[in-house]
Amino acid sequence: MRADIDRSFDLTERLEGVRLMIGVACSLNIRLFQLGFFGSSTFCDSRDEIYVTQPKGFKNPIFPEYVYKLKQDLCGLKQAPYGWYRKLTEFLTEHGFERGNANKTMFVLKRDMNLLIVQTFDHNIVFGSTRNELAFNFVEMMKRKFEMVMVGEMTYCLGLQIKQTNGGIYISQESAAKNILRKLEVQMNRESQTPMGTDLRMSRSEHEERADAELYEEMMSGLLQLTATRPDISFSVGVCARYLEDPRMSHFHAARRILTYVKGTTSLGLFYSKDTNQSLASFCDSDWAGNRDDGKSISGGCLMMGNNLISWYSKKQRYIARSTGEAQIDAFGNCYTQLVWIKQLLFDYGIVVPSISIFSDKPDCINALKDITHHELDKHIDIRHHVVQELIANKTIKMSYVSSENQIAKLFTKPLNFISFSNFKNSIGMCDH
Known part of the structure; x- marks a missing residue:
């Protein structure tokens, strides 16, 4: 029996790696595109000896106790994602690509002074090149090997909305923010200019009234999701998340203020400028x-x-x-x-x-x-x-x-007044699209 029969292989890149890819693309003036694979093209011949039971309704009446030996990985099989990754890796390396050492899901092809970047995400590939001809040849090469479709310019990746312009790339989670606010039915009683007040010092309190733990957990789950493109709420969400086990009303009101702030700034995101180094x-x-x-x-x-x-x-x-x-x-x-x-x-x-x-x-x-x-x-x-x-x-x-006035890291260590908060937000490239 295989030792890893109960283990899953997940071909997903960390969000820092995605943001770095976008930053590198901007520094090299690369436009990013996306390829999508049909499910059947990701199935590959199984190199392992794997057996499955006969599916219900299709059992052989003569040999009901027999099992099937797989010739090809099936969708849902825990080893299948690794088989697909191995198949793709072998194909790309045969064609001159180098796999990353720190990031195993990224492949690079160097031709003269030009660069082709390939980043894999499950059944999708994001790619871009400093030379259009390299990108075109890559698409044709992949189509000859796999059943796939050219999606076009990258507009969505791992829950991030992406908008590419001549001046740079803008990423946000506007749709996710609106869905979370709609689900939680947050009412806009008044606009919050900052996610947390400067006079707020949260702590555990056994004598304070308990909040709805299930609702609080749902609020924190949504807010933590938004921190992928919202560094402005990273500190305040982290503080509130410490009290998930036993939330009190003061914690609930603090989390609600963050949601009220988010509701007034749903279109806020990060802009990656091409005017950079x-x-x-x-x-x-x-x-x-x-x-x-x-x-x-x-x-x-x-x-x-x-x-x-x-x-x-x-x-x-x-x-x-x-x-x-x-x-x-x-x-x-x-x-x-x-x-x-x-x-x-x-x-x-x-x-x-x-x-x-x-x-x-x-x-x-x-x-x-x-x-x-x-x-x-x-x-x-x-x-x-x-x-x-x-x-x-x-x-x-x-x-x-x-100087303290220019220390943008304060955005991640303490609540700030509106002027400092706004200045630091602008310094890290946060803006509306």
Whole structure:
């Protein structure tokens, strides 16, 4: 019996990878297209010895106890997606494509100074090239091998609405936002200019009235879905999601305010400009003891490729920091792991980034990281301190100072007033289409 008979293979790319693909396409002035496969073309000859029982209504009356041996993978078989992926990989590599090392669902073909990008999503392929002839030849090559249809320009991917223009690419979740609001029947009593008030400090309260846990979970599920293109609500949704187990009325009202804000900004999304470059820069911040329940700090940050936002994060730290310095060093640790992964993804595209800038508004922390003398720190902080120091010494990253007024990472660590919130939104490329 196969050891992986109960395991599934999912050919899906992470959203950071999708946004990076769009960012790379803009930097190279590539227009993205989409191919769709018919179901029958994805079935491939089974290389494994697999048996299935006779289907009901079609049993052989002479040999009812017999089973069928599969010659071809069936739809629904847990090994079938991997068989299709293996078939596609072998075909593309035979024709000169290189599979990504960090992203196994991405393939690149290099011809002279031109590039053809192929990204696989289940039974769909997104592709684009710096040379139209390469893209045309790729479509013809795929049609000769598989039953497929040319969908046209990419307009939808993994729940994201995509609009391509001469100036760049706009992504949003407007339809998803409207569906969520309609389902939850959110009434627009008044417009919220920000998703969370600056005076709100949420915490657990055993004496407060309990909220409808099922409704609260439904609200959080919808809001978490929207964070794929809405970094402006990432922090506030993350705070509210901490209280899913036992929501109270204060938590419910906070989540409702986010929905009210979303209802007034359903068309808001991210714009990826073609007027950009391929340099990487990260903004990193922390809110010391930002969680009132356990005293843990909040790490937040975002990564930009040129002028375009690729990834962001807002999460509670695992350990309690004894000072703002320790909280910031822990935040740097979260930041560099994401930077290294994005740098590896870019290498798959043939883009080499020699050094990455990390911006912080805490000069004391920057100086401490550049100082090679030993500091008394907790073990987990000490390890991250040494790792970041080594990256600085190797010139893999460069620590730079940014003023608090320009520290856009604050968008992911604390509630902001309307002016700061609006400025930071504009800085990361959020706009209406």
